[in-house]
Amino acid sequence: MTLLNMDHVRHRFNGPEVVRGVSLALHAGEFLCLLGPSGCGKTTLLRLAAGLEQVQQGTISLANQIVGDANGCHVPPEKRRVGLMFQDFALFPHLTVRQNICFGVTKMTPECDQWIKQTTERMGIAELMGAYPHTLSGGQQQRVALVRALAPNPRALLLDEPFSGLDVTRRASVREETLALVQDTGIAAMMVTHDPEEAMFMSDRILVMHEGLIVQAGSPAETYFTPANAYVAGLFGPVNRLYHTVAQRKVETPLGVFAADGMADGDQAEILIRPEGILIEKNQSQTGCSVKVLNARLLGNASHLRLAAECGSAGVIEIQARVPGVFLPDRGHYVNIRVDTEKAFVFPT
Amino acid sequence: MPYFPQLMQRNLRRLNQWRNLGFWGLGAFIIGWLVASPLLSILYLTLGDNQNIWSHLVSTVLDDYIITTLLLMLGVGSGAFLLGVSTAWLVTLCRFPGRGWFEWALLLPLAMPSYIIAFVYTDILEYAGPVQSLLRDLFGWQSPRDYWFPEIRSLGGAISMMSLTLYPYVYLLARAAFLEQSVCVIEVSRTLGKTAWQSFYSVALPLARPAIVIGLSMVLMETLNDFGTVDFFAVKTFTAGIYDVWLNMNSIAGAAQLATVLLTFVLVLLAAERYARGARGYAHATNRYRALPGYTLAGWRKTGALVLCLLPILLGFLLPATILASYAWTHYAETLEADFYNYLGNSLMLSGMAALIALSIGLFLAYGVRLSQSPVLRAASRFASIGYAMPGAVLAVGIMASFGALDNGLDSWMRANFGLSTGLLLSGSLVAVTFGYVVRFLALSFGSAEASLNKITTSMEGAARTLGQNTWGTLRRLHLPLIRGSILAAMLLVFVDGMKELPMTIVLRPFNFETLATFVQQYASDEMLEEAALAALTIVATGIIPVILLSLGIRGSRPGQ
16 A cells, blocks of 8 residues: 655755655555755655645645645645654653653553553663653664654654764664664654665665655665666765776776677766675686785775776776775785676766 | 535635735734834824924924934943943953952843932932032032032933943943853964953954944943933933923924934944844854963952942942932831832733733744744844834834824724714823833844744754644644743843833823832932832842843853853
8 A cells, every 4th residue: 555655746945946856655564765965855855745844846645645735735744644753853852751752642542651661661761751852862862753753653654864863883773773663563664864775774665866856766686786877876885987988789898898788889888886896806817807906904894905907008097996804915916806797887978 | 516626625725825824924914013103103294294393493402412312322332332341351351359249240230220320329419419418518618619519410420320220231242252252362362472451452352343332232222212311310312302392392293203313323223233243253263162261360450350340330239229228218108108009010010011912922923933934024023123222202202193193093983983982092091001112122022032942943843743733732832841931031021121111101101100110200300219219129129130130141151161
């Protein structure tokens, strides 16, 4: 069942459009992620869905009922039964943790009371019920905000960058707890984030947004392994970029030959290779090549290498590689590399 | 026609939407008009028929009014600047005995309305007063021709009285500005070879300039507003002139024309204030803060600082308050006999009502502006809070004129339609006085409601909405509890200002209706200050409340700590 449906939604704030015709559907029980850099319009979409912004163009419906359209239909946020978790958590400073959590509960039933008791215990905030928000740590505030959003039993949960306010060490565990709670609740959730790793970890489906448009929709694996364009491919961190001309539907590069399907001969192609797509070979293989080590650094569970490939007339091209484990060859040494074609993408420029 | 209900529904929705927006918009529009009505009626009167009174005013008294008012502003401005800035610098950056006490005690004269210290000083400094009597006894002088003694009831006297009671505005803002400044910039100035005093003149003072300009413009607005002091001292300023033309020459048009000229003075002050507020941005030259160094003073410097800080407190508060207290002690029975409780009740009721209404309207405007985010509404509410700059005399003329027109209109309509004369319903009623208070003090409540609402993030609002509260519920459960403290403080300030108010009350009040302020004014004019001392002391005592609030507020206001 489609729970939230947005149809050709456009939006602007006294300037150029920030949302330029977005259609999306959130299905029951699904965890959907809007991934994109800041300013791509993803938070605006959340606010539109929650009813905090009025629809200017397009239609938004909740459970097949129109809640906002361009004709002035606007169901106010308090009538939508949609939970929203804010980036800054937006806990009410004058209320205790318990009062914050119960703020949206209109009628305290025994089931609801039971749910709050269980959930706060599970999230490790049961002892903090009498405390005021300013005395809590960031992680505790995040959990209170999550429980508060879920307590009125909303139809859908919207999360706006829910982990960006936390420090890196805390983030992973809070992320896991949040996902587990949302999954156990069975509620449909839509999260906004600029962190691709977070999106991959949390969601069933990722919608990549760029300049107010959805540029790709798919599973985390699809987004990672078959990016729709160079922008999506570049989202997951720095990539190696090469530029070559297509000949016989292929591009030949010093690092190997790549298929250029759907491109005509003579077209300029952009080849993107993820750093983890550079594989170190023990021996020189037919498809690989030998490159000079400029620099090698240990990152912990992986090693980062800066390599220089000498390509005759084309000069020297620099390559970044990310190798699992400890691999720290001396500077100036030569190593043999090969490109993992699953992590290399060819796009027209 | 299946389409028809759908269409109707859609139109209904549109109507609803318009109504939602219209509620705040319409409210702000009405308030804006109401508040602007005195100003508009003054402009209307100015342009209307004036029976040549204007040319008469120009040829006789106008020059006098302008020169006297300018001299008064110059005098009070300089006095307040010197007292305010020097004491602020001393208590902020120097260390000397009693500094902690001076920090808040320097605000005490704020509790003293200038007309009250004018009454007190006249009482003790006039020919028959204790000071001159003592001098005559000591030196054997017989008559005024035997010696020279400064005349307190003069322009100079008015300047001294107002400087003594108004300098705390400059002190307060200058002190806040010095506290905000980073010591780093002063230390850089020292390492570049400037002495402490040179650093003050070349770095600290220029950085604090916007704040000082704001403080000074507030002082000058109060100076223009004053009626009690200039009336008592017979100093011919605009305010005195407006009442003279209005009540003695019986020409409200002439009074309105004088008021318009006075308003141009106010516009200049407003522009200066606006400019200074805009320019405050540069005061934060750096974000690094360190503890203030605290130059420890010794020797003659220490004595000088002590005297400089003690003098304004002594003359502006301690001495007049002590004198009033002693008078009240000896003459309280007379005051009580003169129906003191009735006047106290009147003052409390009037100020309380004004505070409540000003608060409700201020909150309504501030919340409406925030909800709608509409620039039109914002502009309307800014306009509605302009009353604080309008001198009481100007407002009084405007209110009298517009209420009079309303009364006359209603009366003739009722007579024409029902053969019934309603007479003067609003003019000279409590409604008129309360309205005057609200217009003049609305800026206080609106400003503080807006400032405290701005501290609530929009996401908190969004959270409350998505958790099931509508706009009113959000106001009730989120905003009101969070801003309660500061709006109560604002309400108190309006209340206290109402207790002190004289220029509007004196002409707008109903016949035979006395407040503490008008009672004191009347008795002091009849040289019976002792008999009214208890009432004066009561006004001063309520005036202490904002002093306490302010002194609590400026503690811990320093950023970075």
